[in-house]
Amino acid sequence: MLPKVIEIAKEAGELIKNNFGKSHEIKYKTNVANIVTETDKAAEDLIIKFVNKNFPGHGILSEEIGMIKGTTEYLWVIDPLDGTTNFAHGLPIFVVSIAVLKNNQVIYGVVYDIMRNVVYKAEKGCGSFANQNRLSVSKRTDLAKCLLATGFPYDVAKNPSNVFNKFTAFLRKSRAVRRLGSAALDSCFVAEGIFDGFWEVSIFPWDILAGKLIIEEAGGLVSDFNGNKIGINTKQFLATNGLIHKDMMKILNEN
Secondary structure: OHHHHHHHHHHHHHHHHHHOOOOOOEEEOOOOOOEEEHHHHHHHHHHHHHHHHHOOOOEEEEOOOEEEOOOOOEEEEEEEEEOHHHHHOOOOOOEEEEEEEEOOEEEEEEEEEOOOOEEEEEEOOOOEEEOOEEOOOOOOOOHHHOEEEEOOOOOHHHOHHHHHHHHHHHHHHOOEEEOOOOHHHHHHHHHOOOOOEEEEOOOOHHHHHHHHHHHHHOOOEEEOOOOOOOOOOOOOEEEEOOOOHHHHHHHHHHO
């Protein structure tokens, strides 16, 4: 199934790339920061049609359309365009993210970095890859020498979960903190050893389930802020090389 997941991720990516840099019809979801474009919808429609044709009976959970119940143990969790704000503003940092679950366990994860033409992929038990290069998390153990990443929720102005306090604490205790605007790509950069850790206080399954498997298969560790396993209803997300996980959990729970 993995080659098929990669195939449709790249097809959706090509559609998105062809629309990059053009004017877009922007609609608002919860507020002015939470936007969707016609390209998000077109990419989502393309993926859903592909799943229905090639894997009838598989369920689908997608960011824009929600849940489509299936009749099998399989569920596709899809973010057709992760990084919509970047895309809409002409910033070339956005991806297609697809996770396939079987009996609630992620068995395939694909994140397609469209503008760099890099396919991040993992099959449970078989390792993680960026195109043909095997991935491995970093080996850094000293938080002061680590490069971290985060994302902010759409209601960031309300400072949910003391998001600014957490951000400031990590700024002070790490080498640097980056904010790319795509949780799926942040996750892949942890798997690749570029980022040593990534956290976000409020997140959705389509943002992180593909990245979760890619990180774990690269030797990393993923949990919520209390060390619990990540599931389809998890809102907090912490991903690290495993070596700084406890240090990051401590800071997240103190701030």
